[in-house]
Amino acid sequence: MKRRSMLSLLGAAPALLAGSKLDAAQKKSMHSKHSMGAGDKIVGLNPRGTPPAIQLIPMAPRLKTLDGKTVYLISDGFPGADVFLNEMKIWFAKNMPSVKTIYRLKAGGFAADDPKLNAEVKANGNAVIMAIGH
Amino acid sequence: MVTIAFHDLAETNAASRGVPDLRICYTPHPVWGKTPEEMYAYLEGDDPVTHKPLMPEVISALTKPLTEDEKKTGSVTPPVGPPTYAGSPDELQKYYMDNGMTDFMPIVIPTEEKVAAMLKGTSHSPDEHVGDLTPARGAFPPWSFNVHQVAINAVMAGATPDYFPTILALAASGQSALFSSTNSLVYAAVINGPIRNKLNMNFGIGTMGPFSQPNATIGRAWGLLSKNLCNGGLPGQTYEGSQGNVVNYSNLIIPENEEASPWDPLHVEKGFKKEENVVSLFFGFGIQQAQGGWGLGIKPVPHYQEAMVCNCVPFATIFGALIVADPLVANGLVELGFKKKADLAAWLQKNATATVAQLKSCLFSRPPMGPAAAGLTDDSVVPKWYRPDAFNFVVAGGETNPYHQIANMSYRMSVSIDKWA
Numbered sequence: 001m002k003r004r005s006m007l008s009l010l011g012a013a014p015a016l017l018a019g020s021k022l023d024a025a026q027k028k029s030m031h032s033k034h035s036m037g038a039g040d041k042i043v044g045l046n047p048r049g050t051p052p053a054i055q056l057i058p059m060a061p062r063l064k065t066l067d068g069k070t071v072y073l074i075s076d077g078f079p080g081a082d083v084f085l086n087e088m089k090i091w092f093a094k095n096m097p098s099v100k101t102i103y104r105l106k107a108g109g110f111a112a113d114d115p116k117l118n119a120e121v122k123a124n125g126n127a128v129i130m131a132i133g134h
Numbered sequence: 135m136v137t138i139a140f141h142d143l144a145e146t147n148a149a150s151r152g153v154p155d156l157r158i159c160y161t162p163h164p165v166w167g168k169t170p171e172e173m174y175a176y177l178e179g180d181d182p183v184t185h186k187p188l189m190p191e192v193i194s195a196l197t198k199p200l201t202e203d204e205k206k207t208g209s210v211t212p213p214v215g216p217p218t219y220a221g222s223p224d225e226l227q228k229y230y231m232d233n234g235m236t237d238f239m240p241i242v243i244p245t246e247e248k249v250a251a252m253l254k255g256t257s258h259s260p261d262e263h264v265g266d267l268t269p270a271r272g273a274f275p276p277w278s279f280n281v282h283q284v285a286i287n288a289v290m291a292g293a294t295p296d297y298f299p300t301i302l303a304l305a306a307s308g309q310s311a312l313f314s315s316t317n318s319l320v321y322a323a324v325i326n327g328p329i330r331n332k333l334n335m336n337f338g339i340g341t342m343g344p345f346s347q348p349n350a351t352i353g354r355a356w357g358l359l360s361k362n363l364c365n366g367g368l369p370g371q372t373y374e375g376s377q378g379n380v381v382n383y384s385n386l387i388i389p390e391n392e393e394a395s396p397w398d399p400l401h402v403e404k405g406f407k408k409e410e411n412v413v414s415l416f417f418g419f420g421i422q423q424a425q426g427g428w429g430l431g432i433k434p435v436p437h438y439q440e441a442m443v444c445n446c447v448p449f450a451t452i453f454g455a456l457i458v459a460d461p462l463v464a465n466g467l468v469e470l471g472f473k474k475k476a477d478l479a480a481w482l483q484k485n486a487t488a489t490v491a492q493l494k495s496c497l498f499s500r501p502p503m504g505p506a507a508a509g510l511t512d513d514s515v516v517p518k519w520y521r522p523d524a525f526n527f528v529v530a531g532g533e534t535n536p537y538h539q540i541a542n543m544s545y546r547m548s549v550s551i552d553k554w555a
Contacts, residue, residue: 044226044243047235047286048214049267049279049363057152059204063197071196080165080173084135087173091189111272127196131135132144134166134316 069126070100074117076110081131088129106130135192138182139163142370150212150274155204157195159188212365235362236290237354237383244289252285255295256302256554260285265306267359269366269373270314277364279305287362291355296333297348300325301355302554303413307547310360311385312367313417318375320420322386322456322543323356324528326401327411329551330389337389339532342421342458342539344384353384381420386541388530394461395529396468397475404548411551416526418453418543438463439470439478442540443486446518449542450498454524455482456541460531463538479522488518 075081107114136144148156161176266276311321336346361367392399401412424445472478491512493501
């Protein structure tokens with residue numbers, strides 16, 4: 001979880017994280033007795049763009065139990081997700097029969113919002129398991 | 135639920151959308167093509183990340199109380215590192231490479247002096263906003279960038295200031311040349327107008343090969359800025375092409391040989407004036423040489439159009455066909471009656487056919503649907519593409535042989551270069 005937090009807090013690649021560490025190491029090196037003379041060094045500019053600020057979204061409160069609850073199983077449409085979620089439906093029926101499961105295919109591309117489905121889940125569901133292919 | 139192959143992508147993506155601790159459970163990869171029994175075995179098995187039974191992990195993700203981190207609000211700004219890096223030339227080469235800022239070829243170190251010189255290639259202010267880029271629109275929030283940031287990447291690619299307006303136009307298009315898809319996709323840029331001569335671009339012998347500084351470095355700059363201006367091109371996180379594509383090193387840069395072409399240049403077809411300088415973008419699976427197509431042996435004039443049909447048989451129809459014809463081919467086609475590119479597009483649209491069964495069997499092709507499918511059987515032969523504008527033509531090459539190359543790629547947009555002069 002620590003790694004996940006680190007990655008995402010920064011929303012950036014490990015390479016970006018490494019940038020600040022290397023910069024610190026560079027500064028240290030510049031001041032060490034083994035550093036090169038000033039004439040040997042050149043300064044390069046950072047070629048990166050400007051990322052947007054990321055608004056943190058608090059996660060939805062968790063359920064105390066799934067017993068008697070309705071869980072939506074949502075596919076984003078990549079091949080195989082429908083078969084996988086159907087097997088999950090079977091798993092719940094066998095192992096947790098008090099859980100009601102409803103399968104839905106999300107409209108639009110994998111990254112597109114589906115407001116109609118979101119409204120349905122809010123009205124009728126207690127939890128969502130979303131499957132993202134392949 | 136995410137398959138393990140997309141672990142890093144899922145976590146980076148969740149973070150960039152503001153849910154850094156999103157509870158993600160993983161299955162083995164792939165689910166595609168697996169039987170229901172195999173899928174059920176996944177569910178009964180372990181999560182390949184935690185190595186704990188999968189379904190209890192799923193249930194825990196839905197029922198375990200939230201941690202304080204998971205309830206956090208507010209905003210964070212991803213760091214992009216310090217504004218400058220100091221070191222010897224060799225140290226800096228390694229630094230830029232090790233930090234994912236290059237294409238793993240040596241770069242020109244973007245010193246303040248070199249970047250200042252690059253900025254003289256445009257009348258635009260260094261801090262002017264140029265555009266936004268994302269490795270995959272919809273999946274990652276776009277990053278913004280200004281003229282100065284593009285100039286740094288242009289220097290790194292080995293470009294000279296007179297190439298800069300073309301590089302700015304590519305950046306302003308908002309199209310990453312390293313679009314993240316599991317398909318290893320490529321971009322092409324067709325360049326039209328007097329700037330081809332002004333920059334001494336190569337649209338003759340070897341036009342698409344490594345034989346010209348402007349062709350090579352303009353394309354390379356597009357690739358580098360597609361990495362650096364939007365955190366793109368990081369395998370597993372912001373690049374998912376399973377096999378990658380060698381074209382991504384410098385992209386497919388095609389200055390049209392307007393002087394030797396019997397047809398209107400591409401930018402004129404797209405609504406620009408002949409004297410305007412324009413870059414037109416294409417996107418798709420890539421390009422192949424097509425001189426082996428049947429029809430070329432027919433005398434006295436080779437039937438180039440039949441070779442073109444032959445060579446687009448394996449193409450998926452999710453993308454169109456971009457045909458790069460040597461001037462010898464283009465002039466031969468005029469002799470055969472194709473006075474305009476549109477005549478050839480109409481002929482190819484009619485004659486590039488497949489059976490309904492073939493279209494059904496191709497993942498990225500679609501058979502006719504709705505009323506268009508009435509009366510058709512799997513054996514029915516139908517045009518692969520429904521519209522002639524699925525075909526685009528560019529004339530380029532040095533007339534050493536009547537060859538063409540054909541790309542399973544679609545037209546995306548045309549952008550003015552003059553606007554960025």
